[in-house]
Amino acid sequence: MSVDCIPIFFLLFLISFCKADDQLTHEKPLTHRDMLVSKSGYFALGFFSATSSNKSYYLGIWYHGLPGPRTVVWVANRDNPITTPSSAVLTITTSSDLVLAASDGHNIWKTASSITAGAVRAHAVLLDSGNFVLRLPNGTDLWQSFDHPTDTILPTMNFLFSYKAKVAAQLLAWKGLDDPSSGDFSYRSDPSSPYLQVMIWNKTIPYCRMGVWNGEPVAGATLSTNTSSILYQTIVNSGDKFYFKYTISDTYRSRASHLTTLVS
Ligand SMILES: *[C@@H]1O[C@H](CO)[C@@H](O)[C@H](O)[C@H]1NC(C)=O
Ligand SMILES: *[C@@H]1O[C@H](CO)[C@@H](O)[C@H](O)[C@H]1NC(C)=O
Ligand SMILES: *[C@@H]1O[C@H](CO)[C@@H](O)[C@H](O)[C@H]1NC(C)=O
Ligand SMILES: *[C@@H]1O[C@H](CO)[C@@H](O)[C@H](O)[C@H]1NC(C)=O
Secondary structure, three states, X not given: OOOOHHHHHHHHHHHHHHOOOOEEOOXXXXXXXXXXXXXXXXXXXXXXXXXXXXXXXXXXXXXXXXXXXXXXXXXXXXXXXXXXXXXXXXXXXXXXXXXXXXXXXXEEEEOOOOOOOOOOOOEEEEOOOOOEEEEOOOOOEEEEHHHOXXXXXXXXXXXXXXXXXXXXXXXEXXXXXXXXXXXXXXXEEOOOOOOEEEEXXXXXXXXXXXXXXXXXXXXXXXXXXXXXXXXXXXXXXXXXXXXXXXXXXXXXXXXXXXXXXXOO
């Protein structure tokens, strides 16, 4: 190796050392100082406080590198805030679950995957879609944040309105602009309707009725939100499951914004 090469190797070393990681492993837990950043830098996962008083901290996912206030798209512990951020740590347990714990050892939030991974160690990765996925080395996904939306539907997410004729996923608005805890307004299906009826609810009171799906097959709909951006909505009925999915044309994917955010 010639001497000329050394600075380049040194630089490469620095770059790989400084680069934010998109993965969480059993060996490397996430503390309040750390942040995961998706591969192309679209999304970040870490701890945040929604108020300037910094009294309550949450584990969340937001758009990375956008100017202005942080736009949070997912919150893990919305109704169970962390009060001392320095003590909080997100780990992957030996039983392949994600656990957010405080220093006194009590769990603030935890996933419960249905698959027993056994001796294999899962890792978690923050994808460019904004999905945080707990994955086994053989590619099996144990858990994903897209199955547990907070108040936002992101492109490529399958938003499961109903499963076996029961309400499955729902969006639940933040209580206030600076308060991620569960608010009064939700977006979910109406279990009493014989058809797929999507509504906005003020707690248990219907507030606004949206589309009704009467059983006719729907191939998909194209929504032009703006002359320069196109998004596609697909309604999928696969036996037991009824879900919506939004996708964005390739050209605009890199600057895709969130599609549905419930605001109280
Ligand atoms: C809250 O945290 C932010 C960012 O870390 C910091 O700039 C600010 O000074 C903190 N506020 C208080 C009251 O500690
Ligand atoms: C991956 O590993 C898990 C746990 O060992 C197992 O349950 C699952 O069937 C495997 N999946 C594939 C596709 O091999
Ligand atoms: C939601 O319902 C509560 C009563 O449960 C009512 O006081 C409030 O005004 C309603 N909100 C809106 C925006 O209609
Ligand atoms: C459409 O989007 C572009 C770029 O995102 C923006 O500059 C323009 O104002 C938007 N037009 C309308 C009608 O919203």
